[in-house]
């Protein structure tokens with residue numbers, strides 16, 4: 001079945017594209033053509049930004065509505081998303097290879113949860129406060145929407161990563177132009193349908209499918225007030241440079257190379273922890289920014305840890321992403337497959353021991369962008385596979401001696417996004433988690449929570465999404481000093 005769209009969602013209207021270029025979408029599992037959509041061009045972006053600007057500046061429009069009124073639309077949006085959740089999960093699984101069961105755990109619940117979370121925050125968090133003055137009588141501090149937002153989204157968890165920007169931006173009263181990745185555009189159309197069905201007013205949301213160049217055009221557009229970017233560290237640096245030249249506020253959610261620290265008292269029985277361990281280190285075929293892909297193992301239990309992860313990987317079926325049994329699907333694109341495969345070869349070249357997986361295609365998969373889920377042992381933290389983000393199902397087990405050494409190795413990284421600590425002793429785990437230099441850490445598991453800030457330090461980014469911190473990205477404080 002192929003899904004072909006002829007129009008773009010610009011300013012809340014289904015609009016004919018101004019150019020003829022198209023984006024073809026392929027199944028990651030079968031390499032078959034599964035759909036196509038118009039490739040937006042710079043004129044379409046101009047139109048989207050102009051619509052967003054008009055809607056933002058409308059004196060009776062979205063940005064001037066009460067937060068309660070906007071929150072009602074966000075709640076309806078969540079309901080409309082729920083109605084399409086299974087279709088969205090299926091579209092994502094076909095496009096980027098995310099196993100459908102994983103899509104149901106991530107892309108079904110997170111986006112509507114974020115919409116409802118920010119609807120609730122809009123209703124309950126005051127946008128004005130009066131502060132007693134020191135040199136003035138008092139100051140009225142207002143939290144005003146920042147304006148027109150450009151949101152740039154990657155392909156790996158496309159709906160959740162769109163919604164980490166869209167939901168708080170809408171709650172704050174901003175208008176938004178979203179640029180999805182060319183690899184995952186079909187789900188973006190379902191999102192647009194949900195927005196339209198929820199009654200989002202004209203101009204408030206547009207979607208401009210396209211690649212890097214279109215993203216760069218949008219980021220630097222004179223009509224944009226704020227940029228929210230999720231993607232690679234290289235892409236984030238380019239976006240940051242463009243925003244610096246324009247003094248334009250930007251949040252950057254970038255790559256990671258996090259550590260999963262197994263303390264010497266950790267439970268290693270897969271029946272008890274297998275699912276949590278898998279989610280924290282291997283979910284979505286390794287294509288998640290926060291995964292703990294450097295597994296730090298106490299030397300005394302090194303073999304046990306290696307055996308545990310080997311069993312975890314070997315016990316997870318590889319297959320077509322839309323098959324309910326699949327836990328490892330293909331990589332999202334041929335480019336991504338080649339990149340991951342080359343890292344596996346580099347690991348072998350640099351002397352790491354292949355415990356399971358390795359070069360070549362997994363058995364029985366003669367089409368699709370598959371790599372073999374791979375576990376490397378006897379890895380040193382200085383090697384390429386320990387330092388660079390691979391973004392595939394490839395784990396390295398690194399030995400350490402004592403908790404302090406584990407923290408030292410965990411922190412010896414250019415990145416600082418996620419990570420996890422596994423221990424039977426909560427206070428010991430907490431001490432280690434506190435010492436890890438990272439924006440987020442999990443204890444005996446890892447998943448981001450919509451109510452708590454998520455983001456990275458060092459090369460993993462600038463700023464936080466989720467939680468009240470996520471809303472603050474789309475607000476600017478204005479002080480009105482009063483003298484009487």
Ligand code: NAD
Pocket residue numbers: 152153154155156157161179180181182210211212213214215216217219230231232233234235236238239252253254255256288289389391417455456460461
């Ligand atoms: P990418 O940087 O190649 O592309 C991400 C998005 O940015 C795409 O929409 C792309 O078209 C656009 N883009 C790229 N360069 C741009 C530029 N110069 N100007 C404007 N737009 C530009 O990343 P990717 O390969 O699609 O995604 C994978 C990366 O995303 C990984 O590094 C991963 O760690 C990271 N990621 C980070 C988070 C997080 O929250 N920190 C979450 C998911 C993914």
